Amino acid sequence: MSKRALSSSPTPQVGALSPKRAKVSLPSEPEPASSAPAPTPAPEPGPSTRAHHPKQHPKKRKLPPPPEFGSHDDVLRSEVERIMAAEGVKMGWSEGWDAPEGLEGREMELTVRELSSTADSLSLLPKPYPPWVIVTPFALPQERILVRIGRSGHGHSNATLLSVIEPNTELRDMSRVKCQYFGKCAGCQYQMLSYDTQLDLKRRVVIRAYQDFSKLPASVIPIVLPTIGSPLQYAYRTKITPHFDAPPDQRVRRGGRKPKPRHTEQTNGNSGMGFKGDWELRIGFDQKGGGRNVIDIEECPIATNVINEGLKIARKNVQDTIQNYTRGATLLLRDSVVIGAPPIVADTQPSQPQHLTPQEVEAAALSDIGVDDGRGGTVDGTAARLSPVDIQTEPNSGSVAVAVPPVETKFTAEIANLDENAPTVDDTDTATMEDVAPEFPAPDASAEVPGSLDATPAAAIQDAALTIQEEKVEPGKEEHVCVTSPNTTMYERVGSFLFSFPASAFFQNNNSVLVPLTDYVKEAIEKATVGQGQQHPTHLVDAYCGSGLFSLMLSSSFEKISGIDISLHSIASAVHNLGLNDLPKDKFAFQTGTASNIFSSVSHFPSSHTAAVIDPPRKGCDEPFLRQLLDFRPKVIVYVSCNVHTQARDVGWLLKTQEEEGRTEDNGAYKLVSIRGFDLFPQTSHVESVAVLVRS
Numbered sequence: 001m002s003k004r005a006l007s008s009s010p011t012p013q014v015g016a017l018s019p020k021r022a023k024v025s026l027p028s029e030p031e032p033a034s035s036a037p038a039p040t041p042a043p044e045p046g047p048s049t050r051a052h053h054p055k056q057h058p059k060k061r062k063l064p065p066p067p068e069f070g071s072h073d074d075v076l077r078s079e080v081e082r083i084m085a086a087e088g089v090k091m092g093w094s095e096g097w098d099a100p101e102g103l104e105g106r107e108m109e110l111t112v113r114e115l116s117s118t119a120d121s122l123s124l125l126p127k128p129y130p131p132w133v134i135v136t137p138f139a140l141p142q143e144r145i146l147v148r149i150g151r152s153g154h155g156h157s158n159a160t161l162l163s164v165i166e167p168n169t170e171l172r173d174m175s176r177v178k179c180q181y182f183g184k185c186a187g188c189q190y191q192m193l194s195y196d197t198q199l200d201l202k203r204r205v206v207i208r209a210y211q212d213f214s215k216l217p218a219s220v221i222p223i224v225l226p227t228i229g230s231p232l233q234y235a236y237r238t239k240i241t242p243h244f245d246a247p248p249d250q251r252v253r254r255g256g257r258k259p260k261p262r263h264t265e266q267t268n269g270n271s272g273m274g275f276k277g278d279w280e281l282r283i284g285f286d287q288k289g290g291g292r293n294v295i296d297i298e299e300c301p302i303a304t305n306v307i308n309e310g311l312k313i314a315r316k317n318v319q320d321t322i323q324n325y326t327r328g329a330t331l332l333l334r335d336s337v338v339i340g341a342p343p344i345v346a347d348t349q350p351s352q353p354q355h356l357t358p359q360e361v362e363a364a365a366l367s368d369i370g371v372d373d374g375r376g377g378t379v380d381g382t383a384a385r386l387s388p389v390d391i392q393t394e395p396n397s398g399s400v401a402v403a404v405p406p407v408e409t410k411f412t413a414e415i416a417n418l419d420e421n422a423p424t425v426d427d428t429d430t431a432t433m434e435d436v437a438p439e440f441p442a443p444d445a446s447a448e449v450p451g452s453l454d455a456t457p458a459a460a461i462q463d464a465a466l467t468i469q470e471e472k473v474e475p476g477k478e479e480h481v482c483v484t485s486p487n488t489t490m491y492e493r494v495g496s497f498l499f500s501f502p503a504s505a506f507f508q509n510n511n512s513v514l515v516p517l518t519d520y521v522k523e524a525i526e527k528a529t530v531g532q533g534q535q536h537p538t539h540l541v542d543a544y545c546g547s548g549l550f551s552l553m554l555s556s557s558f559e560k561i562s563g564i565d566i567s568l569h570s571i572a573s574a575v576h577n578l579g580l581n582d583l584p585k586d587k588f589a590f591q592t593g594t595a596s597n598i599f600s601s602v603s604h605f606p607s608s609h610t611a612a613v614i615d616p617p618r619k620g621c622d623e624p625f626l627r628q629l630l631d632f633r634p635k636v637i638v639y640v641s642c643n644v645h646t647q648a649r650d651v652g653w654l655l656k657t658q659e660e661e662g663r664t665e666d667n668g669a670y671k672l673v674s675i676r677g678f679d680l681f682p683q684t685s686h687v688e689s690v691a692v693l694v695r696s
């Protein structure tokens, strides 16, 4: 791909790219909303259009608080401010809230200026409008597009793409699109692009993140290396969480009150289920820019085959029992390997609904990647409600609904902490392996107990809610099942290692790239030490270790390994995974607790011979952790993150703070030696970033 194809020229040379002028029909072009104001032609340049210039609002508007650092909205804010600054308009958070008058509801043609790190196209209103950015999903740089302008925000208005009048044929090829919902669903943004282009775009996201969010001078930021691609670009996701609403006439809030019907609710006049009024059950994901609208999704091509098979059955279960729901809920579907099991017979008998504890929600929601829905998901993804990859956190509940349809009994998918005896995770709790292992929840009698080598994994994986045997098992390959119950023990194989964890817990969602990713981390540590003529570190600190992915995958290179995670279940799994993989338990120490607690327990580790792998959730590390990391001074730090913006902030903090404290290269200051993206999320704008810091 030429560099120009992605460039951000304010006056794009559309003709030079000889784009076809044929209009591109999007596979799922949004229908014009009937309530939208009548389209108004874009103003002709000239004095007669002055009425469209922004006016001061007579009354002062109450501004929303600035977005959370590194969130979708924060990244968009930064990009809008950069474009406005290039147009001579400097904006702090309190400026730039007055959109040109009469813009909302207008249809107009625009030329896309560039693609944001949130995968939205950014255009400027044509002259004689004042500088004002229009944010339109699913359009590409230099394309001429027809949009309908929607709500405005800080320095910008959101728009719906109605058609691509003049496509960028260097980038866009609609025959690449594999999903019938593309262009509507909030999950994927990049299916029309070649995979190489996707990887280039992700590299650019990493570059911009370090430029704009690290506060570091360009001189200390190394050249960002090319993004490593995912071996699978479709059928890779091992977890999806579609959701649905309860029928309006059945909905009950906590306390028994009936909620008001939502204005955005779409009706078709034919529920076919005997409900009063017009309502249609939709089980799926958020519509991009569609408020709370859910798109009914029958299959998701980025999810594995076994998940798509599971989705069919889970959807049928919900359709057959929707009359029992008084609240909406979220389905959990995860792909698990079957370990040494006889074929598991599909059991589609629904069981009672299950709920996660707030601790499980925190661990799961904070650590998962969210898909941007253009409505401002927070850093931890919890506010990006209805996306394909989020566990849904119900407002004010602190728990997650997992829709396992009930039989006969009417129930409220009430999101309360039912499990009062659930183990609590206190920040100061630093239980040892022995402490946590017995508390691992054994969802059913056949479930295995961590630490026990006599477990019967095949039985443990039997999912009361739904198990589906994958139809075709290629010779030499393992069987997979679709797990829907949060307490079921999952299995994933990564290289020669086997990992188990409860279905409610965090595990990376693209298995196909985990060997390249963990190999890369291993080699980065080696390169930074042995490659520089030094000794390989003997000790490993694995902060935010989950169920032990990095600890186990890197174990052959270290003598002692210590891991910490806030999730009790993940730590119990990490301990159990040692046994599953025949690893010596005395080499490892896993503990539950907040990440900064790791340092007091590794004071005996020789810091000059210690490597630290840190892999926090999207919100990044907190300052107490970074402070102690800096004081502990491991020889190498490998920072892995699914949010490069918070990673850039944290790396910036480390380098700036050591400088303020008088560290230089001569007296052991860290140097940022490499940054590289990994594509764990093909077809989406998300990127995993790996930054390596080494001290002298």
Ligand SMILES: C[S@@+](CC[C@H](N)C(=O)[O-])C[C@H]1O[C@@H](n2cnc3c(N)ncnc32)[C@H](O)[C@@H]1O
Pocket (backbone or CB within 6 Å): 362, 363, 364, 366, 367, 368, 506, 507, 508, 543, 544, 545, 546, 547, 548, 549, 550, 564, 565, 566, 567, 570, 593, 594, 595, 596, 615, 616, 617
């Ligand atoms: C992105 S996941 C990484 C897990 C693991 N490294 C892996 O790759 O499977 C982040 C992990 O951080 C944990 N976590 C979240 N907040 C934490 C905190 N304050 N202290 C320690 N762990 C935390 C979550 O439970 C989750 O397991």
